[in-house]
Amino acid sequence: MGKVLWRALKWMGKRSLWYLVSIFAMAALSAGLDILTSYVVKNLYGYMESGSYERILGLIAGGFLAGAFLIGFWRFFTIVYNDEAKKASAVLQKSVYKKALRLPIDAYQNNVQGSFLSKLTFNVEQAADVYGSRFRRVLTPFISVAVYFAAMAAMNWRMAFLLILLNCILFGINLLMNRPIKAVSKKMMDFKAEETGTFSDILRGSKVIRIYGLQHQMQERYEGILKKLCRVQKKRTQYLAFLESLNAGFDLLSAILFLAVGIFMADLGYVKLGELAAVYVIYSSFSYHFLQMGKYVPELVERLVYMQDLFEFLDLEEEPGVGEPVCLPDFASGQPAVAFDNVNFCYSDGTKLFEDMNLAIDNGIITALTGRTGCGKSTLMKLLLGFYPIQSGKILLYGKDIREIGYAAVRKLTAYVPQEPYLYHVSIAENISYGNPDAGAEDIVSAAKAAGAHEFIQRQPDGYDTILENGGQNLSGGERQRIAIARAILKDAPILLMDEATSALDLESERIINEFINRYRGEKTIIIIAHRQATIRSADVEIQIG
């Protein structure tokens, strides 16, 4: 856990200095306030005994001024601290969110356990608490305890040592609880992921649930997870309750013990009554902080478990080349546009698909990929795009290995319409413009026209500015496909990959798209996966897979 904490601090970079300094300053200043009070109390007794009330007035006024001064400084540091803490949380949040977009494709599709969303909401929020409060809460007591101890020892060292001894025992017991609490929060994290996953299924599968009357079943499934979560949480509650009562009981015990011993010593003349009260004023703050030290260490550990999980997530291997600048290969070299050279591939779950696969598709040719469902047509396109690493062999674009070209560049070279295209929660125009972010409004319209989409887009309530909801739920299946095609058309890449891109289209719309394809015959390399005979026949070459 120490390592995680260290990394969490390093993560802040240079700002960690400000962050730490402000924690130190805050702790020291507020300890200073308590010492000030205790000083006033100590002298108060003395002045009262001697009956000099004018000096009391002076004492109080002076104490008040000094206090205001200390608070002013303190406030400055709280602002610094808070800003730094928020900044650090935000940086962590951003990196996790960004990381979630950079993993290899496999990580998303075989993410059986739960969903990333749980990481993004729950885990990030929990881990951010380390910066927000938990770390400070642990550190502050250490600092203030040191300050108080010095002050107490100066007033009466016997009492001070007694107190330290008592509290150290307590602290030790608290530390013992760290291990079980860690185990519990790890489990909670897993169940939380499962819970989020199930909830998102409930949201996304709402139609299926309603039509098959699965409300009850889903509710039970969800409650089953809650039950598991509940069991762990009960354990956690017990641990925390035990700790808290231990702390509270110990607090009482040591307060009373302190007084008893104090009284005893006062009776025997070892301490003066004023000293006793003064030490006690500090002591109450001291023990308050000491208690917190014990109480907050387990809580910090709990949050560090989440932090560790996030760091592990951040350490996951990324897909190489995501977000890197692009440099294109020479595609007038006369080499085949696409070639598979002895490619062996199987999915990470062991589904074997290609064995010594060889394939060459010449530049400027329209190719139809056909084959029985599940034979690997879509997989072939995904391999071409570098979504999955192949076990052996080479995939070449214009005679160059895609790994050399770099995935970002490969994707720049290809316009891909996936079998299940996704439309983002932005306007139709923006969805299309993702094909080419520099395109102007006219280009977007002409791409939409080429995809046979212009007409229905204009019929939408806000035309091109209509916002698509939930992956395009407010469009029909065929309309969604045409927008995805328009996006690919706008991209205007030398290689066009269409994975059953017209499966939900009527004849007329498909004709428009075929027209577009024919227009580029000889110019672009086009690979189509399709089932309709007419489409297959219009291709120059048919490659059967499997």
Add this chain to the structure above:
Amino acid sequence: MVKGNKWKVCEIGCYLLTAIGMTLGVSTILVYGSEYVSGLIDQMAQGQKIVTHSRMLQIGSELGLLVLIGFLCSFLKSLSSGLMSMNITIWLKKAATAQVMRIKESALSGKSTGALINRLTGDLGVIERYLQESFFSLLSAVITVIVVGTSIYRLNSRIMFQTAFLCMFVLIIAFVTSKKLSLLAGGRRGRMDRLLGLADDFLRGIVTGRSYNLYGIMEEKIEAAANEVLENEYRRTRISSHSWLLQTVSQWFPTFAMIAMVSWDAKTTHISTGEITYVVLMANRLLKPFSDIPVLLNETAEAYASMKRIRQMFSYEAESDLGKGEIPMMDSEYAVEFDGVCFSYGERKVLNQTSFQIKNRQIAAFVGASGGGKSTIFNIFCGFLEGYDGAYRLFGKESQAYSLSRLRDCFSVVSQETFLFRGTILENIACGRPGADMQEVIQACKTACIHDDIQNMPEGYLTVLAENGGGLSGGEKQRISLARALVKDAPILLLDEPTSALDARTEAVISEAIANLKGKKTIIMIAHRLSTVSQADRIFVLEQGNVAESGNEAMLMSKKGVYYHLRKKEQC
């Protein structure tokens, strides 16, 4: 259900009462202990010798008992408060999922999943933490202040009023800041919704995003949304730092002021050293919880903002199930009929006086341009859309005569976009009908032409699927969802392009299997490949939201209308 709820309320009530009682106990013990000690100091100041053997024993045992009770009280207090907050959150979660499954389908499809998930995990998390930690701290602060207040009042009423005045001042400022904070907290959660909605969107569209190198765009948007959250946080900390200040000032200042007042009083009236010590103890030890009140109020304000958002979730319109619960008459002549149905999504008119009748136990098909309203008709069939004009009759009776669940019992659906749950393939198919056994599942899979493919998977029927069927090919998903529909064995089978992702050979096998169901079930399908629907008993050609022509293949071909032209085009 109601009984279960009652028990739950009782249980939660018990926890709450225990927690309150124990909070009271802990505070009382603190006050009592301090009074006890101040008594001792007084005795000592009056020159009594208390360090005698028997006195020490007595004092020790009395104080020990106090500690023991304090220990027990605080254990019970935190246990019951923890259990209470856990029970309440779990209860809310259960209610929220039940609610989500009740919300109108049309209302749900407009909501971002990310945002709803954020409510369930984020907001409920805030509430849980609040109930567990801050709520009882606030409670115990208030109780302690009251107990201490009365105790000081007994000692000296003037000090008590002076203290009360100070406290009021602090409280007023605290209230004002917490109001503002509540707004900002709500704003923070709203911005988190947006951020999470974005992330959810990008994660779902990850393949598209990768292939278009959208990483830069996505990153920018995430950055902007996260920065908005941060901006809001800055504003929030500015205001909450006021309450921090208040906390420190009220922790320090009243102590100081009280000491000053007491010692001033000591000049004029007679207050013993013991009493002063007592006041000092009180001020320091027992007013500490009071100083936490401003910060706790802030947390209350934040929890309140989250609670409001959860409440909002419960205010979404639920499906109105006013049906009279009639039982469908399976032997009526027509399975479904539309009579002059008009429907529009907002302004956008989709169905315009659509009328058709589909005979029971026959195969019917809808064809027509993409975006022509075919899927919309299916959605109306299933009761997913309301607010249409005209009549929709199911088995001879107005659809309103049935309860929604009865109505939906009549349909098995393969929708245009398949959806599969996380879990095994077996679960995904068997959920078509509760109680379906393995034999039925295998039979359905054979009909849907997927049995062999499943068997070839490493773990067969027990293969675990990731989110929405990750790890399957498009055609495999489609056939699994067809198998699920077949397992349900409902009288009407709705197939919205069930074979769009299948090759011609597989499609032919499935088409034949479906044709074999004729005479047993009503089958209604949508297809763009006209060859798929050519064996239908009746084909409806939709145009401009209306049935332009209908009849079987031969009739339509001889009519030489829309269908004829489409068919000719497809063949060439």
